[in-house]
Every structure is written in structure tokens, then in C-alpha cells.
Amino acid sequence: MSFASAYMESIGMSTPFRMKALCAALAALVVPQAYAQELTGAASAAVPAAAAAAAAADVATSGAQASAMAAVVVTAQRRSERLQDVPVAITALSGDAVLRSDQIHTANDITQFIPNASASATDGRSRPRWFLRGIGTNETAASSVSPIGIYNDDVFLNNVYIQAFPLFDTERVEVLRGPQGTLWGKNTTGGAINFISRKPAFDTDGYAKAGIGSFGEKIVQGAIGGAAIDDRLALRLSVYNEDRDGWVDNIVTGTKTGAVSDSAVRGQALFKVDSDLDVLFSVRTRKADGDVNPSFFVKGPRQVVVNPLYLGAQRGAGAISAAGTGTEEIKSNGVSATVNWELGTGLQRYSLTSITSRDTGKRLNLSTATFALPTSAGYQYTDSRQVTQELRLASPKAEALSWIVGAHYFDEALDNNSVTRNNRIANASQSSASGSSAGSWNQEHYWQDTRSAALFGSVNYDVTDKFTVIGGLRRSSERKDYTLDFQQSTNTGSGPANSATFDDAVPYYLPGAVANGLNPLQTSSQSATWRNTTWDFTTQYKFDRNVNSYARVSHGFRAGGFVVDQPTASTRTIKRLDPETLDALELGLKTQWLDGRLTFNTAVFHYKYENKIEAVLLPSTTSASGTRQVQENAADGRSRGVEVELAWLPSSNARLSGSFGYLDTRYTNYASTASGQTLDATGNRFSRAPRFSGTLDGEYGFPLDSGAVIALGTDWSYRTRQFFNAVDQSEPTLWQDAYALGNARLVYKSADGRFELAAVVRNVTDKVYAILATGSATGNTATRQVYGLPRSYGATFTARF
Incomplete structure (x- = not known):
């Protein structure tokens, strides 16, 4: 024994x-x-109940009688509950909505259908900039942590470079807004987004979808699953592959840039030990490569561009003038085991859940000058390995008093190596029309180990059958150890005598490529531990099954960290960032009307932000480019607003859904000194926080005598002006004015619902709009802007079995 x-x-x-x-x-x-x-x-659902509207989409494409929308079940509070009963601001997108939409390719695409949300991937298929209700970060360093928690099948993904993963064979997506400092694995101040895959089942089922489109786009995805051993073992295999050519002409190289290739595979095995215990194993892998998004350079009214070489293509141009572009390769792998065990007998049955996961992510980014001459080249390699473990025990929900307790552990080892080579080229100076660019080489190599642990619990008490109080508490501890190595070429100037020279027989990112010497290696390290107690308290009153109101107060915490600082051109140091906290008040109302055919949800909220961590490009009097990228604690701010979500089935053949968001953000105290000068940003709005935003999605089906349906649909999103820089909000090239984006589709669906053929037009008005702007109004280069895709066309065929 x-x-x-x-x-x-x-x-x-x-x-x-x-x-x-x-x-x-x-x-x-x-x-x-x-x-x-x-x-x-997609775009099939942009509603509160985006999943409910998506389920109702079948009404518009089947000719069925209009009836109540299907009840949407979510697990936002770590229990299966009807979405309309959950006292939290949450939007759910069903897997059918994701599959039907031709606008949703990667995880970050879902935010275009969520009020007060955005997540532009500005550098290809990596590092989306997640924002909910004005809370987010523009920082793209691998060592940083987003205030929005991203989860894949309940597993927290820390590495920002692997968060724009493809969405395929999805069961649903749940978007929780507001601090998630109690039940969710990693404490976050802004919210949590959980992407839930379709699980294996013992009945055989699957689907296949193929699409083609503009710019040589080809997308294939599908899944198949079923029982391998009756009532004991079920398997499911899901695959995805996408290829797209470049969409912008590079007149220097004679090639197109903006190409994408992305493929992923997921395998799952569900083992039912008995009726009380099951174990789900999941293995996933992904490989993506392509171009970093093409950059356009735009001169603003306050900017002085001394050398025309640094201007490049103008806004709206279909071509760039660049000596080269950036390319990236992303590889990620993951494996997890989820154990669900029902304990006890009769009504006293407790649920024990264990989620164990290990994930890795690697990114290689190679870049050359974005100007007409090869002034520079860059290399960045990032390798992260994380392990997470979560345990939860939940009491029976049927009792008046119910509870959930648990523990979460996270451990990540991160390795990031960045090299920049600047070439000496005559007449290529940023500050002089006849000067030469400086020749130099430097390497920043850092390692960061993060360990986070938390104990948490939540209690629900039904005071009456209508009135419930909910309280949650979490104690978190996070430690980070950070080590930095920095090395630079001995010569760093623009003149022949003090400029670095290179041996081109050696790859430029290796120290041996520097032919005339390196300065001694600079090494430094820091460690810190942050602890915080976060909480939430909610009162909920259900007038009846169709009208649910709640009031929620909560306190969120985001741990501090470390970043590379550049006090002088020849040194690098470690800068420590303090934790940020957010206190939130939210009032919500969730309702259904017209026998369940109309869903109307709304929420109002007020956030008080303290010690906000901000990342910006700031004007600098010491930098040759006139700008300096910094990350700092930006003192205090507030965010408040209103959200409305709607889903409506006006008839048996039609559906309509939409959302509206109002957002008022301000820095109440922000004096930045990180660039070597004092800049007062008090009163400025948060970056990527448009005051008004909205979505509208409609579809009408025309039943045929054969039982098939032809449907016409369109969806639109609208955002008012948003700033890309938190400090400089007076330079027009650093913001994007209000714009609307529209898509249209024509769908044929077979009588049995198994086959669907669709034709789509994306960005029907061919709107030119920026998703990123970096640069300084006082700099001597133009602002770099990255644009969204122009008008494109596509067709898809979907088969279900």
C-alpha cells in the first residue's frame, strides 16, 4: 500500500x-x-445580451415565429447563472455570433461590439491595447500587466504578446466591466474578459467554415467532436488557419506590407470518472507570422520636420515610403487540466474545481527603418513561461446562504532581449537637412520573475426571495524580481570619428557585429512585493423574473512593476512603478419585456482612480528625436459614464440590437516630470476614451417556399474623438476625430440550417481612421500613425453537422 x-x-x-x-x-x-x-x-450580436441576440439571430434566418430570446447562461460569478440574474455589468457573445461574424478574427476584435471598449492591435497580431470604460494601458512592454484580465478557458494569460489569439470553435465570450478583485484569478482594476471554448460532448457534432476575401484573404476553420468511449471519454479537435497578403504598397521596396499568416490547433479530452467527477484536458498551440502594421507619417501644424526624409506617406495615402518594415513571429503553447468534483449528497452538494495550466509564449520582432533610407534596425525576442493553479469550493446555490472560497497562484518567468542598431547615413539627420544620422548600437536585456498568490471568498445571502446581499473579499500578494543588462557601442555619434561601425558578416543583433568596441556591461536588479486587500459589496433587488436591479461598490488593485528608464543616452536604469487602485460605484438595471422579445439593460458608474500607471510619449529636450517614451504613475483621475444595451425581436423575420456608451474621464492631478521637464496634464481626458460610442446591428430574413431563408444585415459602430496621448492633447495628429464604420452582409441559409453562404462588405464607406498615433508636437519628426483596414469584400461558406 x-x-x-x-x-x-x-x-x-x-x-x-x-x-x-x-x-x-x-x-x-x-x-x-x-x-x-x-x-x-459578430457582428451578429452587439448587445447586452449579445449572446441572447445571437441566439435570436436564427429567428431572422429561419422564418420561425418570433418568441422569447433564448436564456443566456454565464459563469461570471463562478456559477452557471442566467445572464439577466447576474448583478454585474457583463456582455456575452455567443459562439454562434462569433462564427457568423466576418469582423471577428482574433480575440481583440470582439470589443467593437461592446460599449465603452476597444482593443486595437497596433503592431500586427500581438499586444492589443485593451480598454474598458477608459481603463487600460498604452504600454506594450512585455514586463507590464494590463488592467484588463484576459482569460482563455478560465486561464489567466499574462503575456500581452499572445493575447490577440484567433477565435474559433467558441462557446461564448464574457466581458465583465469594473474591478475584478474577488472571484477572478488575477486582481485587475478595469475588468476581465473570458474566452470560453466549446467543450467535448458525447454526441458527435462539428462544423467547417471557409472564406475568401480582398488582399488574398483565405480563412479555414472547423471542429469535430464526440464520444471515444461511451459515457466515459469524449474528444474534440478544433483548427484554424488564416492567410492575407499585404494591403499597402511600399514604393521603396516594390512590395506590399501588412501580410498575416495565423494558424492554431486545440485538442480536448473530457474524461468522466463517474457522475460526480470529470476531468477536462486541453492542449493548444499557435503560430503566427507576418508584417507589423504599416506606419504612415503625418506632419501636424505645430511640428517642424527639418528633413523631408522623415515625413513619408501622408494621411490617407495607399502607399508608404520605407526602407523596410517590421516582421514578427509568435509561437504559443498551452496545456491545462480542469477538474470538477461534486461532493456530498442530496441538496447538500458542494462543487470543487481545480484548474491547472502551463502556457508559453515567444515573439520575435525584426524591424528596419520606416523611412526612405535604412537609418536603423531593431531586434526583439521575448520568451515567457507561466504556471497557474486555481482551487475553488462552492456551496449549494439553492440555500439562502451560499458561498465560494478559493485560492489562486501565478508564476511567470519572462526573458526579453532588445537590440537597436543605428546607421550613420549622410544627409539623414532628423535635426539638420545636411547632417548625418548617428551610428550606434545598444542592447537592453531584462529578466522578470513574477509570483502572485491570493485567497478569496464571496458570500450570497437571500434576505428575501427578492432581496439579496453579496460580499466578496480577496487578499493578494505579488512579488517581482527584475534584472537588467545594458551594453552600448563605444562610439555613438554622427561624425566619422565618433560613429559606430559594423561587421555585416555578423547578424546585427549580436555584440560581435560592432567593429569598433563596446562599453562595459551595465547590470542592475531590483525586487519588490506588493500586498493588497480588495473587496466588493452588492445589493440586488429582483422586482420579478424580468426586472433585476443592483448597486455595487468595489475596490480594485493592480500591482506595481519595473520598466527600463533612460536618464541619459549612455545609461539605463530600472524604474519602479507603484501599485494603482480603483474604487468603483455602479448602479444597474436588467430588464426583459414583450414576453422576452425585448431586452433592455443599463448601468451607470463612477470610478475614482489613484496612482494610475500611464504610458506615453512625451516631449523631451534631451532626446535627439524630441520625444521620450515613459511609463509612470500618473497621480489621480476619475471615470464615469452610462451604458445601455438593447436586443429586440420586432417580428418573426427581423432582429435589432445595439448599445450606447457615454464616458467622461479626467486626470484630477497629473504633473509629469519623467521627460526631464514638468508637464501638467491635469484636466486631460484618458487616452482611448471617446466621450460617446455606440453600435447598431440589424437583420431581416426573407423566407423562401423551400424553407430556406435569404437575409440582409448590416452593423455599424460609432466613436467620437479619442486621444492617443494622455499628456499632449493639443496636437491634431495625436487624436482621431469621430468616425463610423459600417459593414453589410447577404446571407443564404438552407432549410435545415446546416449550410450557410454569405457575402460581406467591410468598411463600406472606405473610412480612413487611425488606431494609433505616436510622436510629439515639439519633435523634429512627424507623427507616426497606424490605420485600420480599408474597404474589403469577402465570402464565406459554413457547414454544420
Whole structure:
């Protein structure tokens, strides 16, 4: 008899109970070990109930009688609950909505259908900039942590470079707005987004979807699953592949830029030990490569561009003039085990959940000058490996008093190596029309280890059958150890005698490429531990099944961190960032009318932000380019607003959905000194926080005599002016004015609902709009802008079985 078996028997565990415990323990332990061995060898829904509207989309494409929308079940509070009953601001998109939409390709695309939300991926298929209700970050360093928690099947993904993963074979997406400092794995100030894959089932089912479009776009995805062993083992395999050519002409190289290639595979196995215990294993891999988004350079009225070489293509141009462009390669792998165990008998059944995961992400970014001459080249390699473990125990929900307690652990090892080579080229100076660019080489290599642990709990008490109070508490501790190596060429000037020279026989990102010497290696390190207690308190009153109101106050916390600082041109130091906190008040109302055919939800909120971590490009009097990128604690601010979400089935053949967001953000105290001068940003609005935003989505189906349906649909999104820089909000090239984007579709659906053929037009008005602007009004280069895709066309065929 093993020691474990003997111990279990000694404390009274029966043999069946021991078997279940051993299965659960094995699932929790085998994942990291197995993975270590491996390493060594849409737009259909834009509503509150976006998922409800998506379920109702079938009404418009089937000719069925208009009826109540299907009830949407979510797990936002770590229990399966009807969305309309959850006292939290949450938007859900169903898997059918994601599959039907031709605008949703990657995870960040879903925010175009969420009020007060955005997540532009400004550098290709990596590092989306997540924002909810004005809370987010423009910082793209791998060492930073977003205030929006991104989860894939309940697994927190810390590495920003792997968060724009493809969406395929999805069950639903849940978007929670506001501080998530109680039940969710990693404490965040702005919200949490959970992408939930379709799980294996014992009935055989699957789908296949193929699409073609403008710029040589080709997308194929599909899944198949079913029972491998009756009532014991179910399997599911899901695949995705996307290829798209470049969409912008580079008149220097004679090629197109903006190409994408992205492929992913996910395999799952559901093992039912018995009726009380099941274990879900998931293995996933992804590889993406392509161009970094093309950059356009725009001169503003306050900017002085001394050398025309640094202007490049103008706003709205279909071409760029660049000596080269950036390319990136992303590889990610993950494996997880989720154990669900029902304990107890009768009504006293408790749910024990264990989620164990290991994920890795690697990104290689190579870049050359974005100007007409090869003034520079860049290299960045990032490697992250994370392990997470979560345990939760939930009491029976049927009781008047119910609770959930749990623990979460996160451990990440991050390695980031960045190299920049600047070439000396005559007449290529930023500050002089006849001067030369400086020749230099430098390397910043840092390692960051992060360990986070938390204990949490939440209690629900039904005071009456209509009135409920909910309280949650979480104690978090996070430690970071950061080490930085910096090395620079001995010569860093623009003149022949003090400029670095290179051996082109050696790759430019290796120290051996510097032919005339390197300065001694600079090494520094720092460590810090941050602890905080976060909480929430909610009162909920249900007038009846169709009208639910709530009031919620909460306190969120985002741990501090470290970033590379540049006090002088020849030194790099480690800068420490303090934690930020956010206190939130929210009032919400969720309603359904007209026998369930109309859903109307609304929420008002007020946030008080303290010690906000901000990332900006600031004017600098010491930098040759006139700008300096910094990350700092930006003192205090507030965000307040209103959200409205609507889904309506006006007839048996039509549906309409939409959302509206109002956002008022301000820095109440922000004096920035990080660039070497004092800049007062008090009163400025948060970046990427338009005052008004909205979506509208409609579809009408025309039933045919055969039982098939032809449907016409369109969806639109609108945003007012948004600023890309929190400090400089007077330069027009650093903001995007109000704009609307529209898409149109024509759909044929077979009578049995198994086949669907669609033709789509995206960005029907061919709107030119910026998704990023970096630069300074006082700099001597133009503002770099990145644009969204122009008008494009596509066709898709979907088969379900």
C-alpha cells in the first residue's frame, strides 16, 4: 500500500473516495510535468445580451415565429447563472455570433461590439491595447500587466504578446466591466474578459467554415467532436488557419506590407470518472507570422520636420515610403487540466474545481527603418513561461446562504532581449537637412520573475426571495524580481570619428557585429512585493423574473512593476512603478419585456482612480528625436459614464440590437516630470476614451417556399474623438476625430440550417481612421500613425453537422 493510500485510509477515506481524490490530484500535477517533457523534445450580436441576440439571430434566418430570446447562461460569478440574474455589468457573445461574424478574427476584435471598449492591435497580431470604460494601458512592454484580465478557458494569460489569439470553435465570450478583485484569478482594476471554448460532448457534432476575401484573404476553420468511449471519454479537435497578403504598397521596396499568416490547433479530452467527477484536458498551440502594421507619417501644424526624409506617406495615402518594415513571429503553447468534483449528497452538494495550466509564449520582432533610407534596425525576442493553479469550493446555490472560497497562484518567468542598431547615413539627420544620422548600437536585456498568490471568498445571502446581499473579499500578494543588462557601442555619434561601425558578416543583433568596441556591461536588479486587500459589496433587488436591479461598490488593485528608464543616452536604469487602485460605484438595471422579445439593460458608474500607471510619449529636450517614451504613475483621475444595451425581436423575420456608451474621464492631478521637464496634464481626458460610442446591428430574413431563408444585415459602430496621448492633447495628429464604420452582409441559409453562404462588405464607406498615433508636437519628426483596414469584400461558406 502506498503512503498516500495508507494516509487516506487512516483518516477514513473509502476506496472510491480515494480513487476520486487521486484522479483529481493527478490531473492537477501531471500538466506541468507533461508540458516540461514536451518543451524538451459578430457582428451578429452587439448587445447586452449579445449572446441572447445571437441566439435570436436564427429567428431572422429561419422564418420561425418570433418568441422569447433564448436564456443566456454565464459563469461570471463562478456559477452557471442566467445572464439577466447576474448583478454585474457583463456582455456575452455567443459562439454562434462569433462564427457568423466576418469582423471577428482574433480575440481583440470582439470589443467593437461592446460599449465603452476597444482593443486595437497596433503592431500586427500581438499586444492589443485593451480598454474598458477608459481603463487600460498604452504600454506594450512585455514586463507590464494590463488592467484588463484576459482569460482563455478560465486561464489567466499574462503575456500581452499572445493575447490577440484567433477565435474559433467558441462557446461564448464574457466581458465583465469594473474591478475584478474577488472571484477572478488575477486582481485587475478595469475588468476581465473570458474566452470560453466549446467543450467535448458525447454526441458527435462539428462544423467547417471557409472564406475568401480582398488582399488574398483565405480563412479555414472547423471542429469535430464526440464520444471515444461511451459515457466515459469524449474528444474534440478544433483548427484554424488564416492567410492575407499585404494591403499597402511600399514604393521603396516594390512590395506590399501588412501580410498575416495565423494558424492554431486545440485538442480536448473530457474524461468522466463517474457522475460526480470529470476531468477536462486541453492542449493548444499557435503560430503566427507576418508584417507589423504599416506606419504612415503625418506632419501636424505645430511640428517642424527639418528633413523631408522623415515625413513619408501622408494621411490617407495607399502607399508608404520605407526602407523596410517590421516582421514578427509568435509561437504559443498551452496545456491545462480542469477538474470538477461534486461532493456530498442530496441538496447538500458542494462543487470543487481545480484548474491547472502551463502556457508559453515567444515573439520575435525584426524591424528596419520606416523611412526612405535604412537609418536603423531593431531586434526583439521575448520568451515567457507561466504556471497557474486555481482551487475553488462552492456551496449549494439553492440555500439562502451560499458561498465560494478559493485560492489562486501565478508564476511567470519572462526573458526579453532588445537590440537597436543605428546607421550613420549622410544627409539623414532628423535635426539638420545636411547632417548625418548617428551610428550606434545598444542592447537592453531584462529578466522578470513574477509570483502572485491570493485567497478569496464571496458570500450570497437571500434576505428575501427578492432581496439579496453579496460580499466578496480577496487578499493578494505579488512579488517581482527584475534584472537588467545594458551594453552600448563605444562610439555613438554622427561624425566619422565618433560613429559606430559594423561587421555585416555578423547578424546585427549580436555584440560581435560592432567593429569598433563596446562599453562595459551595465547590470542592475531590483525586487519588490506588493500586498493588497480588495473587496466588493452588492445589493440586488429582483422586482420579478424580468426586472433585476443592483448597486455595487468595489475596490480594485493592480500591482506595481519595473520598466527600463533612460536618464541619459549612455545609461539605463530600472524604474519602479507603484501599485494603482480603483474604487468603483455602479448602479444597474436588467430588464426583459414583450414576453422576452425585448431586452433592455443599463448601468451607470463612477470610478475614482489613484496612482494610475500611464504610458506615453512625451516631449523631451534631451532626446535627439524630441520625444521620450515613459511609463509612470500618473497621480489621480476619475471615470464615469452610462451604458445601455438593447436586443429586440420586432417580428418573426427581423432582429435589432445595439448599445450606447457615454464616458467622461479626467486626470484630477497629473504633473509629469519623467521627460526631464514638468508637464501638467491635469484636466486631460484618458487616452482611448471617446466621450460617446455606440453600435447598431440589424437583420431581416426573407423566407423562401423551400424553407430556406435569404437575409440582409448590416452593423455599424460609432466613436467620437479619442486621444492617443494622455499628456499632449493639443496636437491634431495625436487624436482621431469621430468616425463610423459600417459593414453589410447577404446571407443564404438552407432549410435545415446546416449550410450557410454569405457575402460581406467591410468598411463600406472606405473610412480612413487611425488606431494609433505616436510622436510629439515639439519633435523634429512627424507623427507616426497606424490605420485600420480599408474597404474589403469577402465570402464565406459554413457547414454544420
